[in-house]
Amino acid sequence: MALLDENLVGELVRKGIVADTFRRLPSDKKNRIYQTAIRLFAEYGYDGLSIDLLCKKAGISKGSFFQYFPSKSHLLEFAVLIFDNYLERWVAEVKAQESSPLARGRLLYLYQALVVKSKLYESEERFYHFVTSAMHHSAVAIEGLDLERHFHGYVAEIIKRGEQTGEIRGDFDIDLTSHLVSLIIGALLNRQYADSKMARHRTEEYLISFLFDGIKE
Helix, strand or coil: CCCCCHHHHHHHHHCCCCCHHHHCCCHHHHHHHHHHHHHHHHHHHHHHCCHHHHHHHHCCCHHHHHHHCCCHHHHHHHHHHHHHHHHHHHHHHHHHHCCCCCHHHHHHHHHHHHHHCCCCCHHHHHHHHHHHCHHHHCCCCCCCCCCCHHHHHHHHHHHHHHHHCCCCCCCCCHHHHHHHHHHHHHHHHHHHHCCCCCCHHHHHHHHHHHHHHCCCC
């Protein structure tokens, strides 16, 4: 599971998202509160999750909660930013480990790393789905935050390289192609991380066939 980056927690204290009282908690207690928050937000949504329930499941008092967070919306922002930081480090790790010279192989490796060999636990997958989909319909939205941007940039690199090597047709707008491919992968991830799971092998075949057989001369 994602572990809290203490430097990031310190930054969130400076921004007023969490209190310094929270920063001074033992690491295991901070992580327990975080893990409880992402699990319950994914299960109940923002509007459906009460502070009382969060406190009960996390093993803290309501008084302690308000010593740690100014409000429930601050708790959500804290959880999203910690999770976002984990995704950023995860995609950077995937990028560093990928070794295929071809765009087809690099895209498949990225997809397999994100879904087939995902490092996310079920609660984290559901939280990802909540943040990228359901949260937009809740009472709170964190402006300017796109969890999928971490792999969007990497996909753009792969597509541009594929055009240079002739794997992808050069008469297409490469930026638009990159954007569309990112949207497709994002949609597949959201569907995979939702309650309705896709057949992974079939999904991979569809993705690669569409990207290459569907757009290459």
